[in-house]
Amino acid sequence: MGVMQTRLSDIDTRLGTIDARLGGIEIEVAYLRQLHEESMYDYASSSEVFVKPQKSRAYFKRFQVKYRRRREGKTDYRARIRLINQDKNKYNTPKYRFVVRFTNKDIIAQIISASIAGDMVLATAYSHELPRFGLEVGLTNYAAAYCTGLLLARRVLKTLEMDDEYEGNVxxxxxDFSIEPTESRRPFRALLDVGLLRTTTGNRIFGALKGALDGGIDIPHSDKRFAGFKKDEKQLDADVHRKYILTLAEDEPxxxxxxxxxxxxxxxxADGMEELYKKVHVAIRADPTIKKVEKEPRKDHKRFNLKKLTYEERKAKLIERLNALNSAAGADEDEDDDE
Structure with a gap:
């Protein structure tokens, strides 16, 4: 009996401690709820919202602004630095790039070399020059890109007096065609600069590349991106590529x-399209030099703003006005005397 009573008393004491702990927990829970409600009230009533800083002060102190043309999304400097990087044992030898850019109405092809002062343009050709050679329509398609590349190649070689030595693919x-070096001078070499363009198979930029290759410029390339390349067979279908170059229409009316x-x-x-482009190619090879457009003389427009007078002119004008006022006042006095 004594043992049982001691055990029951121990159980009572333990239950008492558990009740005390539960009471303390309930008090803590009530206190936390009160704090939460007060914080929510302060958050709703306050005008300023706490924002956790994402970037530290050190980040902004060490921040370096990127190049302007990178910020504008115009230049891929990762590609550019690899295109213009020149071996140091070649000293000041320029490294040329064959740059092709497309707009909605024009194709621009240039031979450019980089220098400390900036990019230097050796030669330029535009597709809006093609009407002079007989092509008046379709100035932005694959065939026009080929003609523009051909025009630039022949123009560069003409400038460097290499056009007779390197005729290219007539x-x-x-x-696919690659120029072979002759015994005297090596062919003019340039690297293809595509800019931000996606180099998909059959892109117009490879039409300009093909025109420059046929024109006699040495450009490192592969035929995998020319129009007509079959990925399964791993070879170029020259007939399909020729249709793109000459814009041959299909039999669908x-x-x-x-x-x-x-x-x-x-x-x-449609039947005369092939002959048209062949004539354009012949005309480009005959005279690729650039022609200056004769502009109308500037018209002399009328100026309606008053000319600024000198001090002597202002003084003479004031004297003239005073004399006119004095003469008018004298005439009024004479009329009053007559009355």
């Missing part, structure tokens, strides 16, 4: 009406 067959409507307006038919 007939556009669509097959509906496509002909929609895709070549401007050609039809100019009187160029």
């Amino acid at each position: 007939e556009a067959t669509g097959e 509906e496509k002909l009406q929609t895709h070549f409507s401007e050609y039809i307006k100019k009187g160029v038919e």
Whole structure:
């Protein structure tokens, strides 16, 4: 009996301590709820919201602004630094780039070399020059890109007096072509600069590349991105590439009406398209030099703003006005005397 009583008393004491602990926990829970409600009230009533700083002060102190053309999204400096980097044992030898850019209405092809003072342009060709050679429509397609690249290549070689030595591929067959060095001078070499363009198969930029290659410029390249390259067979279909170069229409009359409507307006038919581009290629090779456009003389416009007078002119004008006022006042006095 004594043992049982001691055990029961121990159980009572333990239950008492548990009740005390539970009471303390309830008090703490009530206190925390009160604090939470007060903090929510302060958060809702206050105008300022606490924002955790994402970047420290040291981040902004060490922040370096990127190049302007990188901020504008115009230049890929990772690609540019690899295109312009020149071996130091070549000293001041320029490293040329074959730069092609497209706008909505024009194609721009340039031969550029980098220097400390900035990029130096050796030669330029535009697709809006092609009407001089007989191509008046379709100035932004694959065939026009080929003609622009051909024009630039022949123009550069003409400037460097290498056009007779390196004629390139005279007939556009669509097959891959690379210029071979002669015994005297090595061919003019340039690297393709695509800028931010995606180098997809059949892109127009490779039409300009093909034109420059056929024109006689040495450009390191592969035929994998030319129009007509078959990935499964791992070879270039020259006939398909030739169709792109000469813009040969398909046998579908509906496509002909929609895709070549401007050609039809100019009187160029599907059968005569190949001959048209061949004539353009011959004309480009005959005279690739740039022609200055004769502009109309500037018109003399009327100026309606008053000319600023000198001190002597202002003084003479004041004296003239005073004399006019004095003469008018004298005439009024004479009339009063007559009355």
